[in-house]
Amino acid sequence: MPTLTYTHWRDVPETTWRWPSFSPTEMACRGSGAIKINTEAMDMLQRLRNRLAKPLIVLSAYRSPEHNRAVGGAPASKHMLATAFDIAMANHDPVAFEAAARAVGFLGFGFYPRSGFMHIDLGPARSWGDRFPVQATAFIEETPPAREVLAQSRTLRGTGAAGVATVGAAGIEVAQEVLAETQDAVLPLVPYLETLRWVFIAVALGGIAVAVWARIDDWTRGRR
Structure with a gap:
């Protein structure tokens, strides 16, 4: 050699x-x-x-x-x-x-x-010499940061509530228009439907506010 x-x-x-x-x-x-x-x-x-x-x-x-x-x-x-x-x-x-x-x-x-x-x-x-201890895993793989489960996500709950409420408000508005064109017997229900539509709108705005707050909170905690 x-x-x-x-x-x-x-x-x-x-x-x-x-x-x-x-x-x-x-x-x-x-x-x-x-x-x-x-x-x-x-x-x-x-x-x-x-x-x-x-x-x-x-x-x-x-x-x-x-x-x-x-x-x-x-x-x-x-x-x-x-x-x-x-x-x-x-x-x-x-x-x-x-x-x-x-x-x-x-x-x-x-x-x-x-x-x-x-x-x-x-x-x-x-x-x-003594052999090295057997390692179960040679190297620890990098794992992504823990994420919230979708069913428990505050953002999802907020946006979901906003979506449902928005659809509900739109449905009430359509119902009002339909009832207004039907028989006089159901016309007394129209004022109540107007009130219910505003309730749905308020819920939608609240859901949007929850979603925005949740995203800001996640950002500050490093969950981006």
């Missing part, structure tokens, strides 16, 4: 770097700035990034022997060969991440749920 070594990540030629989702800075030793590039491991990491379709936050990649000792790494850590990566799980479901990493060819897995990252490397096949 081809491996390229540079004293500092700034020395990496742009023509050499072919992994668009990552940079030499991310892969360099956090202690010295030196970088070792294992092209097979980097190709696999890029395939994992493409498969997951979301960023990989690399906490640790290559480590110089001195830096590996300083951070308490294993004496034969794969980080010193640039074939291992520690990836934060902050933006990933660990179960889905592990499955994708295995699918692209990673064989070694270390689980660090308390520190929030997963170690992956080229192998040999093995695993250690």
